[in-house]
Amino acid sequence: METVKLVIERQGGKELWGRVNYNDNLITDHANTVPELEAKIKTLLRDFEDVDPDTVEFVYLFDVYALFQRFDFLKISTVAKHAGMNPGLLRQYVSGAKNPSKEQAKRIEDTLHRLALELQEANILVA
Structure with missing residues (x-):
């Protein structure tokens, strides 16, 4: 491959x-x-x-817009909270009204990777 x-x-x-x-x-x-x-x-x-x-x-x-379009199950306000940033600002990035700096983009990326790792550790209890 x-x-x-x-x-x-x-x-x-x-x-x-x-x-x-x-x-x-x-x-x-x-x-x-x-x-x-x-x-x-x-x-x-x-x-x-x-x-x-x-x-x-x-x-x-x-880019931020495409990422949230591809992973449409992500809630912008929740990702912003986990990233320690203003949800309104992240919404502006997603809408294209503003572009994130390299530092902000990295912060969003790091947050998503951390959340993904947490999800990988989740287990479903089968009754």
């Missing part, structure tokens, strides 16, 4: 744009959802680079 970095960002409205750099070629496309965008990029990799889509695994790099 080959891993390829897929950058996903919102450009303008609510449309997601994705890009990969493969063999020094920039491949881009847009879609309404992450799965749709992933499928389109895999098709382009096949068409232009002769890559079997079944052998590609993406490493995702999301």
Whole structure:
């Protein structure tokens, strides 16, 4: 399996744009959802680079909007609370009204990773 970095960002409205750099070629496309965008990029990799889509695994790099669109089960106010930041500010990042600094983006990312680790340790009691 080959891993390829897929950058996903919102450009303008609510449309997601994705890009990969493969063999020094920039491949881009847009879609309404992450799965749709992933499928389109895999098709382009096949068409232009002769890559079997079944052998590609993406490493995702999301902007804040795309991240919360992809993981729509995340509650912005709860993530903000765990990150120790103002929920209104995080909502502005998600809406695109403001862009987070590198430090703020890292803070959000670290919080999500910490929450994911906590979830991995959760066990369901079977009665």
